[in-house]
Amino acid sequence: MALMDFIKKQFIDIIQWTESGDGTLAWRFPMADMEIQNGASLTVRESQVAVFVNEGQVADVFGPGLYKLTTQTLPVLTYLKNWDKLFESPFKSDVYFFSTRQQVDQKWGTPQPITVRDKDFGAVRLRAFGNYSFRIGDAKLFHTEISGTRELYTVADIDGQLRGLLLQNISNAIAGSGVPFLDLAANQVQFAEALAKQLVPEFAKLGIQLETITVQNVSLPEELQKILDQKIGMGMVGNDMGKFMQYQTAQAIPKFAEGAGGGGGIAGDAMGLGAGVALGQVLAQNLSQGLQAQPAAAQQQPAVAVVNPADVMTTLEKLGELKAKGILTQEEFDAKKAELLKKLV
Numbered sequence: 001m002a003l004m005d006f007i008k009k010q011f012i013d014i015i016q017w018t019e020s021g022d023g024t025l026a027w028r029f030p031m032a033d034m035e036i037q038n039g040a041s042l043t044v045r046e047s048q049v050a051v052f053v054n055e056g057q058v059a060d061v062f063g064p065g066l067y068k069l070t071t072q073t074l075p076v077l078t079y080l081k082n083w084d085k086l087f088e089s090p091f092k093s094d095v096y097f098f099s100t101r102q103q104v105d106q107k108w109g110t111p112q113p114i115t116v117r118d119k120d121f122g123a124v125r126l127r128a129f130g131n132y133s134f135r136i137g138d139a140k141l142f143h144t145e146i147s148g149t150r151e152l153y154t155v156a157d158i159d160g161q162l163r164g165l166l167l168q169n170i171s172n173a174i175a176g177s178g179v180p181f182l183d184l185a186a187n188q189v190q191f192a193e194a195l196a197k198q199l200v201p202e203f204a205k206l207g208i209q210l211e212t213i214t215v216q217n218v219s220l221p222e223e224l225q226k227i228l229d230q231k232i233g234m235g236m237v238g239n240d241m242g243k244f245m246q247y248q249t250a251q252a253i254p255k256f257a258e259g260a261g262g263g264g265g266i267a268g269d270a271m272g273l274g275a276g277v278a279l280g281q282v283l284a285q286n287l288s289q290g291l292q293a294q295p296a297a298a299q300q301q302p303a304v305a306v307v308n309p310a311d312v313m314t315t316l317e318k319l320g321e322l323k324a325k326g327i328l329t330q331e332e333f334d335a336k337k338a339e340l341l342k343k344l345v
Helices: 002-008 075-081 139-147 155-177 181-186 188-204 222-237 241-260 265-291 295-300 309-324 330-343
Strands: 011-015 024-028 035-044 048-054 057-062 065-068 094-099 103-109 114-118 122-136 152-154 208-219
Touching (some): 024 155, 048 075, 122 188
Antiparallel strands (some): 024 152, 048 057
């Protein structure tokens, strides 16, 4: 009877896995009642790892290559089974293949606004989305922590876990970066780098290597978006006082026109808009004459700038408001204040 059972057994002499490209991360080689023949060949293709598991314990791990299975190529399994050096009988062992290819274009996003804490604005509610890519970095750890004895484990099986980790760590990423939130929101590459720094060790705990992550959009509350727009506008004009006041004038014209045209219909709108344009021209001209040097005139004779004290005080009040909103620093305010007060001397 024992002889008949031995004859009926099928022996495996080739072990390999041809990936189907369907997002499979782990695949168990079908053993059924079969045993692996001593001297069988193991083929591990590029972007694959093979793991031999004996009675639930991970034994030998093989990277890409072609192997002949003997006691020399299965040292851990040989030790676990207490084989003699020259064993010749077939043996049983579970063999798992893992894909180490990069899994690209994995989506992430915030289904609901999430609350993050910022040193400048306190609690901020935001929405964001992007994509990321990953690969299995430690097949042994991934087997013991994630895939286990399942016959098949796919990207879809772990997608929810990875996205949950990502959302959970957004707040920690912002806090750990030490960069003001508005600067991160204005620079999505910098935002993604802060996220990656926080997520790499978290993914590694699962045997997964984070390759890339992108932030494609950040949606802020309206009041924060207005402040961000102002910071971007100031960045465009730099520290030039004349350009700064021209920028502020351009921002104020629509509001001025709206107020002047509130009760006069089309004619009132036209008057308001005309007044706004005239105001912009006057301010730009005054600033150009009063705050910018005139090299050509300076060579002929000393220029005498006529500055209205009331204009200076109005400008200082506007600068004070910008400082209070955080658009100007204390140092920038003090410098502009000193510059304006010199004009009165």
